[in-house]
Amino acid sequence: MADFYQNGIITTLHNLTDRPLEDLEKELISYSRSRPMSLVLPSLYSELQGPALSNIIEDVAKVPYLNEIVIGLDRADEAEYAHAKEFFGTLPQHHRILWNDGPRLRKIDALLQEEGLAPKEMGKGRNVWYCYGYVLASGRAQSVALHDCDIVTYDRSMLARLIYPVANPGFNYEFAKGYYSRIADGKLNGRVSRLLVTPLIRALKKVYGSLDFLEYLDSFRYPLSGEFSMRVDVLNDIRIPSDWGLEIGVLSEMKRNYSTNRICQVDIADVYDHKHQPLSEEDANRGLSKMSTDICKAIFRKLATQGEVFTTETFRSIKATYFRIALDFIETYYNDARMNGLTLDRHAEERAVELFAENIMNAGEHFLQNPMETPFIPSWNRVISAVPDILDRLYEAVEEDNAC
Numbered sequence: 001m002a003d004f005y006q007n008g009i010i011t012t013l014h015n016l017t018d019r020p021l022e023d024l025e026k027e028l029i030s031y032s033r034s035r036p037m038s039l040v041l042p043s044l045y046s047e048l049q050g051p052a053l054s055n056i057i058e059d060v061a062k063v064p065y066l067n068e069i070v071i072g073l074d075r076a077d078e079a080e081y082a083h084a085k086e087f088f089g090t091l092p093q094h095h096r097i098l099w100n101d102g103p104r105l106r107k108i109d110a111l112l113q114e115e116g117l118a119p120k121e122m123g124k125g126r127n128v129w130y131c132y133g134y135v136l137a138s139g140r141a142q143s144v145a146l147h148d149c150d151i152v153t154y155d156r157s158m159l160a161r162l163i164y165p166v167a168n169p170g171f172n173y174e175f176a177k178g179y180y181s182r183i184a185d186g187k188l189n190g191r192v193s194r195l196l197v198t199p200l201i202r203a204l205k206k207v208y209g210s211l212d213f214l215e216y217l218d219s220f221r222y223p224l225s226g227e228f229s230m231r232v233d234v235l236n237d238i239r240i241p242s243d244w245g246l247e248i249g250v251l252s253e254m255k256r257n258y259s260t261n262r263i264c265q266v267d268i269a270d271v272y273d274h275k276h277q278p279l280s281e282e283d284a285n286r287g288l289s290k291m292s293t294d295i296c297k298a299i300f301r302k303l304a305t306q307g308e309v310f311t312t313e314t315f316r317s318i319k320a321t322y323f324r325i326a327l328d329f330i331e332t333y334y335n336d337a338r339m340n341g342l343t344l345d346r347h348a349e350e351r352a353v354e355l356f357a358e359n360i361m362n363a364g365e366h367f368l369q370n371p372m373e374t375p376f377i378p379s380w381n382r383v384i385s386a387v388p389d390i391l392d393r394l395y396e397a398v399e400e401d402n403a404c
């Protein structure tokens with residue numbers, strides 16, 4: 001059963017009553033006149049072949065309040081793009097696909113590259129950034145939700161609950177972050193969230209004291225969730241990281257640009273499961289290893305912009321403090337799992353913690369050697385000031401791609 005506890009410095013909107021979806025959707029339809037809504041779906045072509053995305057699209061097709069669906073399609077050649085058009089063509093709502101690898105969008109990217117404004121890395125951050133640019137260009141939305149395309153437990157109540165806080169004209173939230181439980185197949189998932197992010201934040205609080213930014217991050221029940229929604233004006237100013245620091249980076253940007261009473265988190269699902277990546281102990285550039293390093297870098301960089309000082313010695317202290325706290329957390333998770341009749345592989349958990357501890361040091365060393373490096377893609381405001389007609393160009397390119 002859900003409780004009503006308010007933790008931390010942002011509002012938590014719980015699922016207190018399992019309110020029927022029809023009720024919520026009816027309310028959202030009435031809000032859609034004053035706050036038209038858009039859904040952004042960052043997708044890889046390979047996801048079209050799996051069962052998760054077919055199920056998502058089948059259910060999204062039934063959503064009655066969306067004014068626009070924007071699909072960012074990565075890693076698709078011409079034939080694959082044609083197939084994607086058929087695949088998403090079943091959506092009855094107004095929808096557009098951004099064929100990111102197609103010649104028209106490549107041309108836009110080349111133009112931005114000349115100005116030094118294009119995203120430097122391929123990946124979800126870049127995909128989301130272009131989709132947000134298109135949402136600004138199309139002018140069809142006041143509120144925008146985004147969710148991943150690999151959710152295997154999807155149902156459209158997730159979307160209704162995710163967008164509600166920024167769709168209700170009586171609420172003044174600019175941003176809502178989704179959270180959910182991560183239990184599936186009899187075990188606790190969410191390894192990076194549980195075993196890296198929370199213990200690292202607690203360790204940083206021990207080393208640096210109770211900093212506002214750390215309290216803020218610690219307020220999120222699932223800081224790594226890929227599901228969030230925002231008012232459209234947020235899209236102008238936000239800088240999106242192009243690496244795995246995307247989720248933490250978006251939270252940092254919201255804190256930088258808005259007061260915390262404009263930010264909330266919302267319970268969007270009782271169950272959530274997605275595609276699991278390997279830990280990748282052997283290759284630091286893949287899987288959860290790369291993810292953990294990027295997340296550590298994002299947190300260290302943010303703290304440095306707030307005047308905190310890092311040295312090799314402080315990173316050693318952070319690592320040691322983290323390690324102790326993370327091991328205590330394993331005990332906590334184990335007992336919680338056990339009491340609930342779930343399993344928890346202590347050996348696998350400890351291996352993950354050992355890898356994450358190593359990556360805290362690696363990320364720290366990388367930061368010390370490259371203090372000015374930034375994965376942030378410039379805000380759309382900055383891009384518009386350098387290339388004033390960029391949104392028109394992006395809009396036309398997408399319309400032309402979708403027309404043929």
Ligand SMILES: O=C(O)[C@H](O)COP(=O)(O)O
Pocket residue numbers: 182189190191192193194224225275276277
């Ligand atoms: O949310 C997380 O912690 C990461 O995405 C990893 O999740 P998983 O352990 O459920 O694969």
